[in-house]
Amino acid sequence: MGNSGRVTLNDVAAASGVSRATVSFVLNDDPRQTISAATRDRVKQAARELGYVPHGVARALREGSSRVVVLNIEAGLEGHYSHSYIQGLDAELAAHEHVLLVRHGHHTPQSTRQVLDAIAPRAVIRFGETYLTGRELDDLGGGWRDGLAAHSALQLRHLVEHGHTHVAVALPDTESPLAATRLKFTGHAARNLGVPVPDSFATPLEPSACAEAVEAFLTEAPEVTAIAGFNDDVALRVLMALRDLGRRVPDDMAVIGFDDNGYGAYTTPGLTTVHVDAEAHGRLSARLALGLGTGALRPLPARVVVRQSV
Amino acid sequence: MGNSGRVTLNDVAAASGVSRATVSFVLNDDPRQTISAATRDRVKQAARELGYVPHGVARALREGSSRVVVLNIEAGLEGHYSHSYIQGLDAELAAHEHVLLVRHGHHTPQSTRQVLDAIAPRAVIRFGETYLTGRELDDLGGGWRDGLAAHSALQLRHLVEHGHTHVAVALPDTESPLAATRLKFTGHAARNLGVPVPDSFATPLEPSACAEAVEAFLTEAPEVTAIAGFNDDVALRVLMALRDLGRRVPDDMAVIGFDDNGYGAYTTPGLTTVHVDAEAHGRLSARLALGLGTGALRPLPARVVVRQSV
DNA sequence: CTGAAAGCGCTTACAG
DNA sequence: CTGAAAGCGCTTACAG
Numbered sequence: 077m078g079n080s081g082r083v084t085l086n087d088v089a090a091a092s093g094v095s096r097a098t099v100s101f102v103l104n105d106d107p108r109q110t111i112s113a114a115t116r117d118r119v120k121q122a123a124r125e126l127g128y129v130p131h132g133v134a135r136a137l138r139e140g141s142s143r144v145v146v147l148n149i150e151a152g153l154e155g156h157y158s159h160s161y162i163q164g165l166d167a168e169l170a171a172h173e174h175v176l177l178v179r180h181g182h183h184t185p186q187s188t189r190q191v192l193d194a195i196a197p198r199a200v201i202r203f204g205e206t207y208l209t210g211r212e213l214d215d216l217g218g219g220w221r222d223g224l225a226a227h228s229a230l231q232l233r234h235l236v237e238h239g240h241t242h243v244a245v246a247l248p249d250t251e252s253p254l255a256a257t258r259l260k261f262t263g264h265a266a267r268n269l270g271v272p273v274p275d276s277f278a279t280p281l282e283p284s285a286c287a288e289a290v291e292a293f294l295t296e297a298p299e300v301t302a303i304a305g306f307n308d309d310v311a312l313r314v315l316m317a318l319r320d321l322g323r324r325v326p327d328d329m330a331v332i333g334f335d336d337n338g339y340g341a342y343t344t345p346g347l348t349t350v351h352v353d354a355e356a357h358g359r360l361s362a363r364l365a366l367g368l369g370t371g372a373l374r375p376l377p378a379r380v381v382v383r384q385s386v
Numbered sequence: 387m388g389n390s391g392r393v394t395l396n397d398v399a400a401a402s403g404v405s406r407a408t409v410s411f412v413l414n415d416d417p418r419q420t421i422s423a424a425t426r427d428r429v430k431q432a433a434r435e436l437g438y439v440p441h442g443v444a445r446a447l448r449e450g451s452s453r454v455v456v457l458n459i460e461a462g463l464e465g466h467y468s469h470s471y472i473q474g475l476d477a478e479l480a481a482h483e484h485v486l487l488v489r490h491g492h493h494t495p496q497s498t499r500q501v502l503d504a505i506a507p508r509a510v511i512r513f514g515e516t517y518l519t520g521r522e523l524d525d526l527g528g529g530w531r532d533g534l535a536a537h538s539a540l541q542l543r544h545l546v547e548h549g550h551t552h553v554a555v556a557l558p559d560t561e562s563p564l565a566a567t568r569l570k571f572t573g574h575a576a577r578n579l580g581v582p583v584p585d586s587f588a589t590p591l592e593p594s595a596c597a598e599a600v601e602a603f604l605t606e607a608p609e610v611t612a613i614a615g616f617n618d619d620v621a622l623r624v625l626m627a628l629r630d631l632g633r634r635v636p637d638d639m640a641v642i643g644f645d646d647n648g649y650g651a652y653t654t655p656g657l658t659t660v661h662v663d664a665e666a667h668g669r670l671s672a673r674l675a676l677g678l679g680t681g682a683l684r685p686l687p688a689r690v691v692v693r694q695s696v
Numbered sequence: 697c698t699g700a701a702a703g704c705g706c707t708t709a710c711a712g
Numbered sequence: 713c714t715g716a717a718a719g720c721g722c723t724t725a726c727a728g
Contacts, residue, residue: 084705095715100707108708110713132504133452134705136443137720142504146487154469163461166491175501177456177487181476191485194442194452195505283651312652319654339649341593342622344629394721405699410723418724420697444721447704 083126092122099123103130141196145169145365147178148188149203152252154180155307156337157354158203164358165201172366174198199365204254227378228258229265231304231334231350234380236269240302240330244293245276246314247306258306274304279313287317294329302330302386308337308349315343315385330386346383353378393438402432409433413440451506455479455675457488458498459513462562464490465617466647467664468513474668475511482676484508509675514564537688538568539575541614541644541660544690546579550612550640554603555586556620568616584614589623593630600627604639612640612696618647618659625653625695640696656693663688 088103089096094115101109102119122128136142147165149158166176179191192200235243245262247255263273277293280286294300305311311333315325323329325345333340333349340347356375363370398413399406404425411419412429432438446452457475459468476486489501502510545553555572557565573583587603590596604610615621621643625635633639635655643650643659650657666685673680 082705085707086705096706097708097716098714101714104707106708112713115713129499129503131705132500133443133446133506134720135707136504137447137704137722138706138708140720142443143500144504151473159464162490170491170497173500175489175497175504176491177489177501177505179485179487180472181480181486187480187485189439190442190453190483191487193439194446194454194485195487196443312649316652339622339652342626342649343652344654392721395723396721406722407700407724408698411698414723416724422697425697441721444704445723447706447720448722448724450704 082131083128084131085128087126088119088123088128091126092118094119103128136196141198143174144195144197145174145176145362146191146195146197146200147176147203148183148200149178149180150183150253151181152248152250153204153254155309155335157307157335157352160354161203161358161361164355164360165362166358168359168362169366172362172368174362174366176362201361201365224254224257225261225264227334227350227352228261229268230378230380231332232262232265232271232274233269234348234350235302235304235330235332235386236271238302238330238386240386241271242297242299243271243274243302243304244297244300245274245304245306246279246290246310247276248310249278249280252306255306262304275300279310279317281313283313283316283320286313287320290314290317291321300329302332305331305333305349307335308333308340308347311347311349311385312339312343315345315347326384326386332380332386336381340381340383340385345385348383348386349381351379351381392441393436394441395438397436398429398433398438401436402429404429413438446506451508453484454505454507455484455486455672456501456505456507456510457486457513458493458510459488459490460493460563461491462558462560463514463564465619465645467645467662470664471513471668471671474665474670475672476668478669478672479676482672482678484672484676486672511671511675534564534567535571535574537644537660537662538571539578540688540690541642542572542575542581542584543579544658544660545612545614545640545642545696546581548612548640548696550696551581552607552609553581553584553612553614554607554610555584555614555616556589556600556624557586557616558620559588559590562616565616572614585610589620589627591623593623593626596623597627597630600624601631610639612642615641615643615659617645618643618650618657621657621659621695622649622653625655625657636694636696642690642696646691650691650693650695655695658693658696659691661689661691 085096085099089099099119102111102116103123132142162178169176232243245259259276266273275297277289280289303314305314311331314331318325318329325331333347336349336351340349353376359373360370395406395409399409409429412421412426413433442452472488479486542553555569569586576583585607587599590599613624615624621641624641628635628639635641643657646659646661650659663686669683670680
């Protein structure tokens, strides 16, 4: 097996007494070749016995890309949704003999370039794109059907159905590329539901600063009776702020979260929130990245998890 | 530039009127070659103008490995610690011109093999190994100095310092490779502190099941006055269970978490917990994976974040 | 100081 | 049906 420890195509060819080309044809089930059953067996047998595994790097150099899919995820977008999404993506990719590799943190064009050049992945997925634009999800039939837009609307609708017409949106304190989009979608939904377009405010991480922010906002907008969180983290902070301010939830103020992260079950009152089938979104992204159809895959529609905060 | 869109070494060589070898020497600053300043400049200039970027796959095929480090992380080990750890790892690797790619989910030997073959990473890090064994951290001087053992001891010590001698450990419901190790370390610490070795129990995710588990355990062990959580998730579940059982925290039972995930600030009472400098652990792992020294890097010691639960 | 050549391990026209 | 050959883009002895 050469000089290194690795078993190569050469070794298999030598062991089975055919050329490298033939080995490659057999192992890759090339449909354009007709190779005798005897030869096939001999080659496969030899490959098995030698423990041959194709060298992906060489294959990638030759084919132009490796059987790897890279997911880029910005630091600010990580959360419960992304976690489930990754699970789905990983599982579906594995089912099609690809591996998922995730790039966390902040990505500059150079670093992205470096990854591309280093491993020539079959596809690079930018996390959030699907969900955000709903573009791929559109393929299932209907723009707002199961994207962020639909879910933003679901969140607001729950509030409206509970009698709230003046709603505010609580946003993270840090810059999130999703914040503006979310706000836009919620605005759309408000118009559809015939309620005023919600105002928004940021929620600092530090509890007393957050309480101040909530208080300041509510002083300016005393008509607001319900707050819709950008996500559960934000909603949880609002819940704490309201408690510190002595406002009762849901009696004085209703609060609803987004993307049920589980921790909303631990507060008093529990946080009502929106649950999204992120795992299926991940599977969908996988199929689309590989150029497969969406198959029978259909994400479960989002649903409201009712606890006590609204 | 060849037939594809890519600029290769060949293109740079042609543009600067030298051979491919020379281009390679110049661009890689090969110390064994002496190349005239004029030629160097010409080559570098041409590379810059053409926007040449070395093809990592080809380089990996030639050199045997790519400038990529892979982190394997099992689904059960993800949490706050891993999140910070990844940030540190990513940043430090980037500082040394490597990129971090994370493999989530469950890993079989075959899938690991596939990754290895697909991208020939410079190193593969198994998450938790460092922290768990404290092996790498030992290098900083002293086995228990800043690993899981030391932190388990810190958690228990806080309880003992607050007058608790009969402590129980709450574990996750799922199999965690860390659980046994944790228990062992806490046992060691108990002996050192001269208190009985803590018993343990599992905490189901489902709230009523969890309450039952807590109740059953405490009925068997009425002498227990404090519960140490495997992590904050577990401790938070215990907190909820105790509330549902009508036991007051900390008066009837003290609770302490582990690996401050932030959500402990949202409960009533707030969860006292142990905060670990995972980011520095990540940086350390990066340096060790690349075969660099640990430099001046020294993780901050873990500390107890005091809230109200003990 | 510089260039021609080999080779990393694979795939795939092309010629028998 | 099968094999010899080229080539993916790079690095590095080796020979001038």
